Structure formats: C-alpha cells, structure tokens
Amino acid sequence: MSHAWHEEMQAEIKAGGRVSDRDIADKVRHAVLMQRLPPGTKLPEVTLGEVFGVSRSVVRKALTRLASEHVVDQRPNQVARVRAPSIEETRETFEARRLVEGEVVALLAGRLSAETLDALKVQAREESEAYRRGDEPARIEHSLNLHHLLAEQSPNRVLGGMLTDLVLRTSIVVALYKRSGLASCYQDGQHDRLLEHLADGEAEASRRAIHDHLHGLESLLDLSPREARIDLMSILGRTPEQA
Amino acid sequence: MSHAWHEEMQAEIKAGGRVSDRDIADKVRHAVLMQRLPPGTKLPEVTLGEVFGVSRSVVRKALTRLASEHVVDQRPNQVARVRAPSIEETRETFEARRLVEGEVVALLAGRLSAETLDALKVQAREESEAYRRGDEPARIEHSLNLHHLLAEQSPNRVLGGMLTDLVLRTSIVVALYKRSGLASCYQDGQHDRLLEHLADGEAEASRRAIHDHLHGLESLLDLSPREARIDLMSILGRTPEQA
DNA sequence: CGGGGTCATTTTGTATACAATAATGAGATA
DNA sequence: TATCTCATTATTGTATACAAAATGACCCCG
Numbered sequence: 277m278s279h280a281w282h283e284e285m286q287a288e289i290k291a292g293g294r295v296s297d298r299d300i301a302d303k304v305r306h307a308v309l310m311q312r313l314p315p316g317t318k319l320p321e322v323t324l325g326e327v328f329g330v331s332r333s334v335v336r337k338a339l340t341r342l343a344s345e346h347v348v349d350q351r352p353n354q355v356a357r358v359r360a361p362s363i364e365e366t367r368e369t370f371e372a373r374r375l376v377e378g379e380v381v382a383l384l385a386g387r388l389s390a391e392t393l394d395a396l397k398v399q400a401r402e403e404s405e406a407y408r409r410g411d412e413p414a415r416i417e418h419s420l421n422l423h424h425l426l427a428e429q430s431p432n433r434v435l436g437g438m439l440t441d442l443v444l445r446t447s448i449v450v451a452l453y454k455r456s457g458l459a460s461c462y463q464d465g466q467h468d469r470l471l472e473h474l475a476d477g478e479a480e481a482s483r484r485a486i487h488d489h490l491h492g493l494e495s496l497l498d499l500s501p502r503e504a505r506i507d508l509m510s511i512l513g514r515t516p517e518q519a
Numbered sequence: 520m521s522h523a524w525h526e527e528m529q530a531e532i533k534a535g536g537r538v539s540d541r542d543i544a545d546k547v548r549h550a551v552l553m554q555r556l557p558p559g560t561k562l563p564e565v566t567l568g569e570v571f572g573v574s575r576s577v578v579r580k581a582l583t584r585l586a587s588e589h590v591v592d593q594r595p596n597q598v599a600r601v602r603a604p605s606i607e608e609t610r611e612t613f614e615a616r617r618l619v620e621g622e623v624v625a626l627l628a629g630r631l632s633a634e635t636l637d638a639l640k641v642q643a644r645e646e647s648e649a650y651r652r653g654d655e656p657a658r659i660e661h662s663l664n665l666h667h668l669l670a671e672q673s674p675n676r677v678l679g680g681m682l683t684d685l686v687l688r689t690s691i692v693v694a695l696y697k698r699s700g701l702a703s704c705y706q707d708g709q710h711d712r713l714l715e716h717l718a719d720g721e722a723e724a725s726r727r728a729i730h731d732h733l734h735g736l737e738s739l740l741d742l743s744p745r746e747a748r749i750d751l752m753s754i755l756g757r758t759p760e761q762a
Numbered sequence: 763c764g765g766g767g768t769c770a771t772t773t774t775g776t777a778t779a780c781a782a783t784a785a786t787g788a789g790a791t792a
Numbered sequence: 793t794a795t796c797t798c799a800t801t802a803t804t805g806t807a808t809a810c811a812a813a814a815t816g817a818c819c820c821c822g
Contacts, residue, residue: 330806334805353775579804
C-alpha cells in the first residue's frame with residue numbers, strides 16, 4: 277500500500293467515529309478506482325486494520341465483500357491483492373456491460389422523472405467541465421455517478437444490481453488499460469446524446485447510444501495481447517508497492 | 520432449521536474431514552434449492568456452527584458468501600434468514616435471466632464441442648427420465664446441471680458468472696412460487712429443442728428457445744400479487760421453523 | 763556462480779472471550 | 793384484558809490468542 281494513501285486514510289479516521297466493514301470497502305474501492313492502489317497491490321489484513329483502527333475481523337469482512345465485487349483477489353492462505361483483470365476479461369466485461377446497460381437504458385427510455393433527468397444532466401455537465409479544466413479525478417467521479425444513477429433507476433432492480441457491478445469492473449479495467457499517452461477517456465457529447473434519447477423515450481436509440489459509448493471507450497484502451505503487461509507483471513512478481 | 524436436515528448434516532460431517540466456509544455454503548445452498556430450508560428460516564450462527572462442527576468465524580464467512588449470492592438475508596444485528604424474494608423481484612429475475620442466458624446460448628451456438636454437447640444431452644435425458652419416474656429432486660438436479668453447464672461453457676466468462684448467479688436465483692423463486700397443485704415444472708422437449716439449435720449453430724433460434732423455455736417456466740408459477748404470500752408471512756412474523 | 767533446502771518471519775485460518783444490540787417474556791397498570 | 797415497561801435471554805459485533813500455512817532469507821553444497 278502506498279504511504280500517501282495510508283496517511284490520508286488515518287487522518288480521515290481520526291475525524292469520524294467507528295468504521296464498519298462497509299466503510300473500509302468503500303474507501304478501498306474508491307482508491308482502486310482512482311488508481312491510488314494499482315493492481316497487484318498487497319492488502320495485508322493487519323496493515324489495513326491499523327490504518328482504519330479496527331481489528332482483522334472487520335478488515336476480513338471488508339475484503340470478502342470486495343472479493344465478491346471482483347475488486348480484490350482473495351485466495352486461501354495468501355494476502356489479498358488488488359485484482360488485475362486480464363485483457364480477455366476486459367473485453368468480456370465490456371461485452372457484458374453493453375448487453376446489460378443497453379437493456380437498462382432501453383427500459384428506462386421515456387420513464388425518467390424530470391428530477392432524475394436533471395440530476396443526470398448535472399452529472400454530464402460537471403463531467404464536461406471537469407474535463408475542460410483538466411481535473412481527471414473529478415471527471416471520473418461524475419461519469420461514474422451518471423452511470424450509477426442509471427443503474428439505480430433501472431425499473432428492473434436485478435438488472436440494476438448487475439449493472440452497478442459491471443460499471444465498477446469496467447472502471448477498474450479502464451484505469452488499468454488506458455493508453456499511456458491519453459490524459460482522459462472523455463468522449464465529448466456522448467452522454468448528452470444518450471440523455472436526449474432517454475428524454476425522448478427512444479428505447480432503441482438509447483441502446484445504440486450506450487453501445488457506441490462503450491465501444492468508443494473500449495477502443496481508447498490498449499488491449500494489444502502481445503505486450504501482455506499484466507501477465508508479465510504477475511509472472512515477474514513485480515508488486516507495485518508493499519505495505 | 521429443520522431437525523431432519525440438522526441430523527443429516529451432522530451425519531455427513533462425521534464422515535468427512537474438516538469443513539470450510541465453502542462447504543457450508545454449498546450445503547445450505549443445496550438445502551435451500553431442495554426446499555429443505557424454506558424461505559424465512561432462521562440461520563443462527565452458533566447453531567450452524569454446532570451442526571457443522573466449526574466455530575462462528577467459519578459460519579459467518581459462509582453466510583456472507585451466501586448473502587452475496589442472494590440466497591440469504593444478512594442484516595446488521597439480526598439473525599440471517601433464508602431469503603424470500605418478492606413477486607416483483609421474481610419477475611425481474613426471470614427477465615434478467617432471459618436477457619443473459621439468451622445471449623450466452625446465442626454466443627454458444629455452433630461452438631460447442633461434441634463432448635459437451637453429449638454431456639448436455641445426458642442431463643436432458645436424465646431429467647426426462649427422473650420426471651417420468653416422479654423423482655422431482657433428481658429432476659431438478661439434472662435441470663440445474665444442464666443450465667450450469669451452459670453457464671460454464673459461455674465463451675464470455677463474465678456473462679457466464681452472471682448466468683450462474685441467475686440460474687440459482689431463478690431456482691429459488693421457482694421453489695417458492697410453484698403452483699401448489701403442480702408436482703413439477705418440467706416442460707417436455709424444451710431442453711432437447713434448445714440442444715438441437717445449439718448443435719445446428721442457429722444462434723437466434725437458440726435464443727428464442729431459451730426465451731420460450733423461461734417464459735413457460737415463469738407461467739407455471741403463481742405470481743398473483745393479491746395473495747402476497749411472502750409479505751403476509753413476513754408481516755405476521757410467521758417464521759417457518761426455528762432452530 | 764547457481765540450485766536447493768532449512769529456518770525465521772510474516773500472514774492468514776480458526777476458535778474463543780467479551781461487548782453491544784436485538785428479541786423475549788413476565789409483571790404491573792390502566 | 794390489553795398494553796406498556798423493564799429485566800432477562802439470545803444473538804450478533806469485535807477484538808484477541810493461538811495454530812497453520814506461506815513467504816523469504818540465508819547458508820550450504822555442487
């Protein structure tokens with residue numbers, strides 16, 4: 277674990293009251309999303325416990341939760357690590373998300389209340405503004421909020437839950453495989469177009485918009501199998517940062 | 520928890536060696552599927568621990584795992600219970616499964632090896648035979664095996680994992696909402712038809728076959744909202760069996 | 763210089779003790 | 793008789809101790 281993140285967490289802890297396993301999971305998940313904890317990072321139970329001021333029991337539950345979300349790799353008798361999905365899994369995650377999110381927005385088209393539509397627009401605008409001023413963390417945050425809102429609003433809650441999971445997994449692999457040159461994966465206007473179709477009640481157009489959006493996002497990644505960055509890393513045992 | 524199940528488990532434990540949280544989760548999951556543990560059944564940690572001869576630590580992990588699979592309801596400071604999905608959730612689960620399993624079989628059409636195709640046919644035949652001789656538990660087992668095989672063979676492993684989850688959840692609600700008069704939810708020949716389309720490489724026909732199969736299955740359930748069996752049960756605090 | 767094995771260290775797995783919270787039931791009161 | 797209160801009990805939440813396993817370093821030997 278990185279020392280910067282370490283101290284940041286401890287500071288936050290002092291302020292608040294007790295921390296639950298959910299709190300820990302939230303913080304770790306967020307750190308992974310923000311690339312503060314790169315894939316392969318070890319997450320020893322005692323260390324995490326010290327960071328958050330709780331015992332291993334609570335940490336273990338948090339790690340188990342994160343493992344069920346595919347954020348962390350938890351194998352028997354081994355320290356948990358931030359997961360590093362393969363290139364193949366990345367493609368499959370995108371395919372799955374296209375299927376599920378496409379269906380969700382198709383179901384959602386024309387059914388959104390004015391309030392939620394406004395909330396979605398706010399996130400889209402904030403995202404675009406964050407992009408313009410070069411604030412990538414904020415940009416990611418707002419993009420995530422937008423898709424998370426869509427998942428929450430899904431008339432089909434089961435599909436909504438699956439979508440929440442897929443949005444998380446997609447974000448992780450985007451952070452992992454983003455072309456090194458690229459500063460951001462922002463695609464101008466795509467969210468706005470989706471929102472228009474949703475407001476107009478055009479189910480199939482909404483589905484297409486999401487498909488295009490996700491295909492575009494995937495195409496911004498470096499998924500060339502030759503390099504096999506991850507495999508090399510794990511094979512060579514190069515662990516980004518230890519506790 | 521029922522006493523019959525209780526003793527059965529203890530007997531099994533004596534035979535085998537140590538039990539892991541995964542073992543416990545497997546056994547409980549299976550019992551739920553087989554309706555040995557009806558929805559709402561309390562699952563106190565100490566009791567389960569005694570049954571399986573382990574301490575609460577292991578039981579807790581097993582319960583957490585089952586909760587992430589939506590088999591069990593685990594709320595803070597309350598005893599875990601076998602989940603009782605609502606009628607609404609039942610419909611949504613079926614809808615989600617149609618989407619996902621439809622896509623999986625479409626991807627799978629024409630890509631199955633002769634061996635797996637044979638394995639699938641074996642399960643279909645065994646299911647039909649179990650139905651004919653009135654062995655409902657065996658019938659369910661083979662039907663589950665068939666769909667589980669499909670999920671495992673999915674070229675897209677992410678979709679495959681989601682399908683595994685949905686097959687489980689569907690089975691639970693089928694057990695819950697099966698029309699009381701019906702002895703079985705077997706639909707003659709539907710699995711065979713699907714297998715034919717898969718062998719012939721007809722993706723869209725396979726998708727339709729699954730859709731029909733699942734619509735048919737759903738129509739065999741008693742999903743009339745007036746009765747609201749579950750809600751009544753939970754409101755009246757009627758707990759099927761205590762520990 | 764490299765391979766392999768042994769031992770100390772680290773880390774997880776499990777059980778248990780105690781604290782905190784929720785469920786239960788008895789008894790008093792209207 | 794119904795209901796409210798409060799003590800009792802049952803159950804989960806958390807921390808800790810010890811066992812088991814993996815890790816890593818070191819040394820020996822080829």
